[in-house]
Amino acid sequence: MTSPVSVGRELRLADLHPALTDPVMESAIFLNEVAARYPEAIPLAAGRPYDGFHDPAELTDLLVTYQRHLGEERGLSRAEITRQMFQYGRTAGHIHELVAQTLANDTGLRVAPESIVVLTGAQEGMLVTVRALAARPDDVILVPSPCYIGMLGAASLLGVPVVGIAEGPDGLTATDVVATARRVRAAGRRPRAVYVVPNFSNPSGHTMTRAERVALLAAAESEGLLIIEDDPYGFLADPAYREPPLKALDRSGVVIHIGTFAKTCFPGARVGYVVADQIVRGPDGSRSCLADQLALIRSMITVNTSSLAQAVIGGMLVRSGCRLDTANAERIRFYRANLATLLEGLEQQFGPERRRGVLSWNVPAGGFFVVLTVPFVADERLLTYCADRYGVLWTPMSYFYPDGGGGHQLRLSCSALAPDQIREGVRRLAQMVREQIIGPDVSAGGAPYRDPARRSGL
Amino acid sequence: MTSPVSVGRELRLADLHPALTDPVMESAIFLNEVAARYPEAIPLAAGRPYDGFHDPAELTDLLVTYQRHLGEERGLSRAEITRQMFQYGRTAGHIHELVAQTLANDTGLRVAPESIVVLTGAQEGMLVTVRALAARPDDVILVPSPCYIGMLGAASLLGVPVVGIAEGPDGLTATDVVATARRVRAAGRRPRAVYVVPNFSNPSGHTMTRAERVALLAAAESEGLLIIEDDPYGFLADPAYREPPLKALDRSGVVIHIGTFAKTCFPGARVGYVVADQIVRGPDGSRSCLADQLALIRSMITVNTSSLAQAVIGGMLVRSGCRLDTANAERIRFYRANLATLLEGLEQQFGPERRRGVLSWNVPAGGFFVVLTVPFVADERLLTYCADRYGVLWTPMSYFYPDGGGGHQLRLSCSALAPDQIREGVRRLAQMVREQIIGPDVSAGGAPYRDPARRSGL
Numbered sequence: 001m002t003s004p005v006s007v008g009r010e011l012r013l014a015d016l017h018p019a020l021t022d023p024v025m026e027s028a029i030f031l032n033e034v035a036a037r038y039p040e041a042i043p044l045a046a047g048r049p050y051d052g053f054h055d056p057a058e059l060t061d062l063l064v065t066y067q068r069h070l071g072e073e074r075g076l077s078r079a080e081i082t083r084q085m086f087q088y089g090r091t092a093g094h095i096h097e098l099v100a101q102t103l104a105n106d107t108g109l110r111v112a113p114e115s116i117v118v119l120t121g122a123q124e125g126m127l128v129t130v131r132a133l134a135a136r137p138d139d140v141i142l143v144p145s146p147c148y149i150g151m152l153g154a155a156s157l158l159g160v161p162v163v164g165i166a167e168g169p170d171g172l173t174a175t176d177v178v179a180t181a182r183r184v185r186a187a188g189r190r191p192r193a194v195y196v197v198p199n200f201s202n203p204s205g206h207t208m209t210r211a212e213r214v215a216l217l218a219a220a221e222s223e224g225l226l227i228i229e230d231d232p233y234g235f236l237a238d239p240a241y242r243e244p245p246l247k248a249l250d251r252s253g254v255v256i257h258i259g260t261f262a263k264t265c266f267p268g269a270r271v272g273y274v275v276a277d278q279i280v281r282g283p284d285g286s287r288s289c290l291a292d293q294l295a296l297i298r299s300m301i302t303v304n305t306s307s308l309a310q311a312v313i314g315g316m317l318v319r320s321g322c323r324l325d326t327a328n329a330e331r332i333r334f335y336r337a338n339l340a341t342l343l344e345g346l347e348q349q350f351g352p353e354r355r356r357g358v359l360s361w362n363v364p365a366g367g368f369f370v371v372l373t374v375p376f377v378a379d380e381r382l383l384t385y386c387a388d389r390y391g392v393l394w395t396p397m398s399y400f401y402p403d404g405g406g407g408h409q410l411r412l413s414c415s416a417l418a419p420d421q422i423r424e425g426v427r428r429l430a431q432m433v434r435e436q437i438i439g440p441d442v443s444a445g446g447a448p449y450r451d452p453a454r455r456s457g458l
Numbered sequence: 459m460t461s462p463v464s465v466g467r468e469l470r471l472a473d474l475h476p477a478l479t480d481p482v483m484e485s486a487i488f489l490n491e492v493a494a495r496y497p498e499a500i501p502l503a504a505g506r507p508y509d510g511f512h513d514p515a516e517l518t519d520l521l522v523t524y525q526r527h528l529g530e531e532r533g534l535s536r537a538e539i540t541r542q543m544f545q546y547g548r549t550a551g552h553i554h555e556l557v558a559q560t561l562a563n564d565t566g567l568r569v570a571p572e573s574i575v576v577l578t579g580a581q582e583g584m585l586v587t588v589r590a591l592a593a594r595p596d597d598v599i600l601v602p603s604p605c606y607i608g609m610l611g612a613a614s615l616l617g618v619p620v621v622g623i624a625e626g627p628d629g630l631t632a633t634d635v636v637a638t639a640r641r642v643r644a645a646g647r648r649p650r651a652v653y654v655v656p657n658f659s660n661p662s663g664h665t666m667t668r669a670e671r672v673a674l675l676a677a678a679e680s681e682g683l684l685i686i687e688d689d690p691y692g693f694l695a696d697p698a699y700r701e702p703p704l705k706a707l708d709r710s711g712v713v714i715h716i717g718t719f720a721k722t723c724f725p726g727a728r729v730g731y732v733v734a735d736q737i738v739r740g741p742d743g744s745r746s747c748l749a750d751q752l753a754l755i756r757s758m759i760t761v762n763t764s765s766l767a768q769a770v771i772g773g774m775l776v777r778s779g780c781r782l783d784t785a786n787a788e789r790i791r792f793y794r795a796n797l798a799t800l801l802e803g804l805e806q807q808f809g810p811e812r813r814r815g816v817l818s819w820n821v822p823a824g825g826f827f828v829v830l831t832v833p834f835v836a837d838e839r840l841l842t843y844c845a846d847r848y849g850v851l852w853t854p855m856s857y858f859y860p861d862g863g864g865g866h867q868l869r870l871s872c873s874a875l876a877p878d879q880i881r882e883g884v885r886r887l888a889q890m891v892r893e894q895i896i897g898p899d900v901s902a903g904g905a906p907y908r909d910p911a912r913r914s915g916l
Contacts (some may be wrong), residue, residue, distance in 0.1 A: 008736030009711035054544035060518040086512035153758030253467035268765030278466030300611030305765040307726030
């Protein structure tokens with residue numbers, strides 16, 4: 001006798017948490033749906049790393065490398081290694097010393113390993129940090145506008161209000177941060193922290209200069225703000241031209257630094273970390289590290305970072321001698337070349353239009369993203385049309401603006417693609433853009449593209 | 459030139475989120491601290507699985523088993539396997555079909571794989587479920603009292619109020635659930651769901667009879683409540699005597715079922731799941747599955763469950779033919795024998811006192827925990843004393859009561875220990891209990907125990 005397949009009762013979306021109808025959250029569904037419906041479209045929307053760096057056979061080697069490290073270098077017994085691989089473990093993770101060494105070697109940031117919490121990706125880092133800092137209903141987090149969607153989503157889930165600060169060509173300026181903090185305070189609310197991606201920001205592409213970093217630190221100190229520094233891309237900068245993280249320049253201890261191995265190792269592992277060396281004083285005078293408080297919060301979210309994921313990332317760090325710069329030399333070259341290919345493609349396709357001021361794009365110093373500004377509305381409707389008609393995907397920039405904006409901008413990504421795909425993607429994009437500006441351009445490549453998976457159904 | 463080690467500024471605990479000073483959260487710190495200070499004490503507090511079932515060499519085999527399954531049985535290409543192992547993946551996970559098959563084989567619960575969200579342990583399952591359901595400030599979740607700490611912590615982090623329902627000898631009764639839901643509603647608040655651990659509840663040890671399950675389902679339906687069924691221990695019941703999950707008896711679709719591989723496979727993986735087949739209707743009449751909404755929430759918490767962790771658990775499911783009952787036969791025997799050893803030890807040490815009504819304990823049908831009720835206060839102070847003086851750890855039951863209570867109860871766990879350790883742990887515990895009742899009992903075993911790690915410092 002088999003029971004029937006279970007079918008649940010009907011609920012109303014309006015009875016579920018409002019974050020579920022936040023445009024930020026809905027945008028993620030929409031992008032996934034479009035990508036699934038047009039599998040043959042070139043994903044200039046995908047911010048994931050390039051698959052060519054990944055080899056499944058390596059995973060078992062890395063597991064073994066880490067276990068050997070535990071035994072031979074850390075002196076753990078076989079029983080202790082077993083426990084570390086299989087059991088609930090230290091809430092703040094067990095690769096914190098390797099992470100601290102890597103930060104010191106590659107970025108010059110020297111922190112006590114105990115101030116590091118290893119988490120399930122940078123996303124959990126944002127969640128625990130916002131949760132710790134936003135204590136009262138009047139607490140707000142300041143964010144750049146445009147802002148990384150993961151930060152907006154974490155705040156939305158927790159019901160924490162964000163206040164956007166418009167980024168100009170120089171990114172988030174210290175002047176604007178000060179002005180916004182004062183305005184928020186004047187309105188009776190408490191600005192707790194300002195969120196920033198200092199290197200190759202997603203989506204704006206901006207990288208802060210040394211002077212901008214120093215000025216932001218001074219602004220945060222003067223306004224009593226903490227800085228949530230999110231640095232997923234810094235390790236992919238050319239080491240010769242890399243600015244230190246804000247945290248390494250931070251003389252007043254205001255920076256909480258979030259990192260991840262998603263781009264330098266691989267995202268499926270889900271390993272990130274937060275450096276939080278602030279001292280927390282209890283009402284009884286007790287002192288703890290903010291990292292301990294964040295670990296406590298994570299104990300009620302994920303309990304631990306997967307021991308297997310930590311072991312594989314730990315294996316990568318051990319194998320590289322805690323020098324990701326060396327291990328990543330090929331990735332660094334690859335992504336820089338891809339960005340150059342994307343920028344060249346844009347110049348080749350749109351050079352005349354750019355010179356006439358019809359459209360424009362930024363020229364980031366590195367990272368995965370370029371923002372293209374066009375003289376028409378680039379929304380979900382156009383994205384669907386573009387996927388169907390021209391076989392290329394991109395991301396509407398409006399998703400990234402907490403207070404509206406970006407309606408005429410497209411985010412283009414070059415990280416997941418081979419150079420030929422980037423060139424072809426830009427060529428397809430150019431057809432769509434020309435059609436929007438001047439009508440269908442049949443001379444440029446014959447009949448418009450149609451997705452093969454859908455063509456058969458016509 | 460090396461920069462100095464970073465030191466953060468001072469913050470006030472009172473300025474951080476109130477969950478950090480919730481007694482539930484502080485209890486976790488305290489228990490960890492005591493366990494760390496007394497490493498030689500026998501941990502009758504530890505609810506983790508027994509390490510004897512874990513072999514690090516197995517992990518690489520499981521990774522390979524799963525990858526072979528993807529290639530040979532699912533027909534994935536090498537590139538697709540690489541993507542699944544390394545990249546961001548399907549938000550709801552990629553072992554959902556294996557999980558669905560295992561639930562069907564072992565518990566009789568048949569669900570569509572698309573209604574399963576694979577998450578970072580059952581803990582993330584509780585978090586996303588509570589987040590989805592608690593939409594308004596007046597929404598509350600009903601919980602048994604005593605209640606599993608992870609559920610209380612998740613609600614606390616999200617600022618969602620819980621209302622405790624006292625468990626009697628028959629666990630959480632339908633009558634009490636109905637009465638509480640009506641009382642909550644009369645007070646102008648909205649009871650959204652009732653949380654329950656139907657098998658070998660942590661901490662009460664209660665297992666619901668078939669009649670109790672059916673009655674609870676009817677109560678939930680009549681009161682418009684959902685049921686959050688958390689079932690970490692059901693797979694460890696003797697299959698011949700196991701009741702079906704509430705979800706398998708659920709004719710009205712009110713149950714959201716949370717499961718985990720922490721006890722059947724291993725906790726370090728951090729793989730759990732939620733079955734949420736309720737239909738969510740949007741204001742425009744659109745229909746989605748609650749699982750999709752939970753996946754959306756998780757996309758802002760952890761993004762994905764680690765691909766490595768899913769692969770290893772997937773490998774275990776593949777290897778067992780999606781029959782954990784068969785794979786776990788030895789574990790099932792072991793834990794049942796351990797519980798018998800703990801209960802025998804209590805009878806041996808405390809039989810006379812029990813018969814005189816001085817103290818008592820429950821006799822669970824299975825699971826990891828027994829609750830001992832004593833005629834003195836069993837608090838953190840006594841736990842520290844007991845660890846130091848008698849070398850045995852237990853858990854104060856007061857941690858589990860959301861509205862106070864449990865001051866005279868100890869939770870004893872037998873899952874992580876070998877039988878000899880359980881017997882010795884109970885012997886040490888008995889010395890402490892006798893001392894509390896009638897003063898030090900020097901005849902029972904000579905001088906009281908002192909922790910060797912501390913003795914040297916005397």
